[in-house]
Amino acid sequence: xxxxxxxxxxxxxxxxxxxxxxxxxxxxxxxxWLYMLSDAMIFAGLFAAYGVLxxxxxxxxxxxxxxxxxxxxxxGETLAVFAxxxxxxxxxxxxxxxxxxxxxxxxxxxxxxxxVFLGLELRDFAQLFQAGIYPQDSGxxxxxxxxxxxxxxxxxxxxxxxxxxxxxxxxxxxxxKTVYRLLNLKLFWHFQAILWVLIFTFxxxxxxx
Amino acid sequence: xxxxxxxxxxxxxxxxxSGRAYAAAFLIAMALMxxxxxxxxxxxxxxxxxxxxxxxxxxxxxxxxxxxxxxxxSSTQIWTSVTFALAFPLFVIAVGLSLxxxxxxxxxxxxxxxxx
Numbered sequence: 001x002x003x004x005x006x007x008x009x010x011x012x013x014x015x016x017x018x019x020x021x022x023x024x025x026x027x028x029x030x031x032x033w034l035y036m037l038s039d040a041m042i043f044a045g046l047f048a049a050y051g052v053l054x055x056x057x058x059x060x061x062x063x064x065x066x067x068x069x070x071x072x073x074x075x076g077e078t079l080a081v082f083a084x085x086x087x088x089x090x091x092x093x094x095x096x097x098x099x100x101x102x103x104x105x106x107x108x109x110x111x112x113x114x115x116v117f118l119g120l121e122l123r124d125f126a127q128l129f130q131a132g133i134y135p136q137d138s139g140x141x142x143x144x145x146x147x148x149x150x151x152x153x154x155x156x157x158x159x160x161x162x163x164x165x166x167x168x169x170x171x172x173x174x175x176x177k178t179v180y181r182l183l184n185l186k187l188f189w190h191f192q193a194i195l196w197v198l199i200f201t202f203x204x205x206x207x208x209x
Numbered sequence: 210x211x212x213x214x215x216x217x218x219x220x221x222x223x224x225x226x227s228g229r230a231y232a233a234a235f236l237i238a239m240a241l242m243x244x245x246x247x248x249x250x251x252x253x254x255x256x257x258x259x260x261x262x263x264x265x266x267x268x269x270x271x272x273x274x275x276x277x278x279x280x281x282x283s284s285t286q287i288w289t290s291v292t293f294a295l296a297f298p299l300f301v302i303a304v305g306l307s308l309x310x311x312x313x314x315x316x317x318x319x320x321x322x323x324x325x
Binding site (some may be wrong): 089176189 | 215217218223224226228230232235238239243245246248249250252258259263265266269274275288289292293296299300308311315
């Protein structure tokens with residue numbers, strides 16, 4: 001790394017280090033944020049595929065979302081995601097206030113609400129499968145299931161991460177490591193809410209129309 | 210960075226948390242998604258329902274970026290905002306150009322027309 005004195009003046013470099021030491025938390029969160037932005041490109045591909053393949057030609061004579069979508073179920077999933085994000089926000093406020101109990105409570109609530117979302121989504125999938133509607137039936141259904149299930153998979157990994165962090169915060173408290181992990185999971189979890197807005201609007205509500 | 214006592218909770222990215230902003234984001238997003246649900250089920254209320262739904266979604270995403278992810282020009286968040294501004298066009302171009310290309314293909318090929 002370049003030093004302010006170009007490595008010529010050891011004393012000046014020491015002074016620089018003492019006052020502007022390496023900010024590990026900011027480095028980690030920016031790095032993770034760059035990952036989130038590239039992760040969004042996976043969804044760009046899936047949204048593009050869904051947009052193209054949602055032409056009735058690609059349904060191959062099979063069902064389209066207009067006949068499948070359950071608007072109230074999708075709305076319930078929206079409520080669960082947003083409430084989970086709000087609960088995680090509560091954990092972030094508790095973190096700011098040095099409350100370990102508050103963080104654990106917020107994480108726990110966010111986990112339960114995230115699990116409710118997944119439960120509702122799995123119930124929707126189960127109903128589709130029971131009706132004999134599978135991803136392999138048409139290009140349209142493949143694109144639909146790929147998009148929605150990729151988001152669901154992100155939610156699963158978010159919940160796993162939350163469970164691990166719950167244990168780490170409970171046992172280790174607030175160290176540099178647990179704090180940057182909490183901040184990274186905040187980025188991840190809040191990003192899922194943004195993606196869900198797009199899925200709710202351009203898949204579910206567009207299907208209702 | 211002025212957190213020389215090495216307490217990670219004094220980090221500016223921890224201090225940026227705001228219960229009021231998170232609650233506002235939840236209420237605004239939930240209210241507008243309710244509007245979307247209503248418009249989708251009663252499309253007659255708007256002349257171009259899909260346009261209304263797209264506008265509402267764009268607004269909710271903007272609210273979430275500002276209130277949840279705190280994208281702003283403060284020294285803590287500036288790089289989060291800049292990287293987002295640079296990545297956002299990629300997302301729009303990837304989705305937008307795909308839809309445009311296939312839409313024009315659909316309009317110009319006979320196969321699609323015969324299927325109608």
